[in-house]
Amino acid sequence: MASKGRAVPDGTKHIAVIGIGSGDPDQLTLGAVKAMRKTDVFFVLEKGEEKSSLTRLRRAMLAEHVPGPHRVVEAEDPWRDRAQQGSRGGYTDAVHDWRRRRADICERLIREELAPGQRGAFLVWGDPSLYDSTLAVLEEIAARGNVTFTYEVVPGVSSVSALAARHRVGLNRVGRPIHITxxxxxxxxxxxxxxDIVVMLDAHESFRHFAAGGTWIYWGAYLGTPDExxxxxxxxxxxxxxxxxxAAARAEHGWIMDTYLLRPCSDDTVV
Known part of the structure; x- marks a missing residue:
């Protein structure tokens, strides 16, 4: 069984889940850099040729910030059935199936590529706590009981924080909540x-539902990268x-990741 914490007992494998920001190498925190420099093996799940730029960004960060000896072990991220996403139940089943297969791969990597007493790491875009599966995958591996390890989480700059910074707006207004969906x-x-509403992972341009509602949108794609x-x-x-x-960005890059803030227009809306 895995346990959470920073101490690594002799002979125990240790995993760091490190948030590395939304794409800008300058978003790396000092905590992330320190954790990276203590890592022996970095695990990278490849997402295909169309997203190879994400792998190159990770490698560039390692080249700049990890001068000591380390290994990078790559594996192919499992295919995810997106055809089932029409209903909530179908979507949930598809995600659970994808996470199970992802856990199979990560369990093998931890078992076969990380020696006892070594530190491994997953470099996670944005912050590991926000719409990322790595923590859930590690929890599933721990529950299986086939490999023993400890793990820690290093927070990062999320795309939500980067979006607000790039648009120079606050996420909340006085006395008002924020809804993330x-x-x-x-x-x-x-x-x-x-x-106000922060929207992530929107493949269907759902903001169109607000076109007649007097709503302001702050939209960003490829935040923190040269393609922003x-x-x-x-x-x-x-x-x-x-x-x-x-449409133009997806045609050029083969993929797109965008985030946006929806803010009802009112007297206290700052634009």
């Missing part, structure tokens, strides 16, 4: 004026601009 659940919040795109304005005025930018 994946795009597939955004339609459920239409008509709810109780705070930023658009802001009333949804009804900039929705088409965002759609065109998404």
């Amino acid at each position: 994946p795009g597939r659940r955004l339609a459920e919040t239409v008509g709810n004026d109780d705070g 795109i930023l658009i802001s304005g009333p949804v009804e005025e900039v929705a088409d601009d965002i759609r065109r930018a998404r």
Whole structure:
């Protein structure tokens, strides 16, 4: 069984889950750099040729910040069945199946590639606590009981924080809550004026549901990278601009990761 903590008993394998920011190498925290420099083996799950730039960014960070001896072990990220995402139950089943297969791969990496007493690490985009599966995968591996390890989590700069910084806005307004949701659940919040909404993982441009609602959008894609795109304005005025930018970027790169903040227009909206 795995245990959480920083101490590594003699002969125990240790895993660090390190948040590395949304893409800008300067977003690495001092804590992340220190954890990286103590790591013997870095595990990287490849996401195919179309997302190879993400692997190159990780390797560039290692080259700059980890001068000591270390190994990088790569494995192919398992395929995920996205055809089942039409219903909530189908989506949940698909995610659980994908995580199980991902856990199979990561368990093998920890067992075969990390020697007793060594430190391994997964470099996670953004922050490991926000819409990332690494912690859930490690918990599943620990529950199986086939390999013993300890682990720690090093927080990182999330795409949400990067989005707010790049648009120079606060995420919250005075006395107002913030709601964070994946795009597939955004339609459920239409008509709810109780705070602002941060949307992640939106493959269907769900902001269109707010085009007639007097809502301001702060949108960003490839945050922190040289390919970063930023658009802001009333949804009804900039929705088409965002759609065109998404289509062009996906055609150029083969993938897109975007995040946005929706803010109901009111007297205290700062734009």
